[in-house]
Amino acid sequence: MIWFKLYSEGKAVLAIADADLMGKNFEEGDLVLSIGSFYKGELVDETEIQTLLDGVNVINAVGKESTKILVKNGLAVEDAIKSVAGIPHLQVFVLND
DSSP states (O other): OEEEEEEOSSSOEEEEEEGGGTTOEEEETTEEEEOSTTTOSEEEOHHHHHHHSTTOSEEEEESHHHHHHHHHTTSOOGGGOEEETTEEEEEEEOOOO
16 A cells, blocks of 8 residues: 655645555665655555556655556656665656647
8 A cells, every 4th residue: 555645736746655654764874764744645556546647747756666656657767766774765757748
């Protein structure tokens, strides 16, 4: 399961995070990754996330499951995934015509 929150003021921003990461913080050197209210909206499965991908301008994804969905749907490549303390993180900017 994946948490998602959709922000639609101006450009549409989709924030998704693996369910097991909610409420946790990860640190690596100067980097801090906090999984909290920015991502916590509704808890859904992969199929529902896929329906939300059309029409968004920015996607923030945290966790193995969430980043895998973006790669699987051709919105990113594996090499673009960064990690903080072993937790995958991906930010995608979608260019809409």
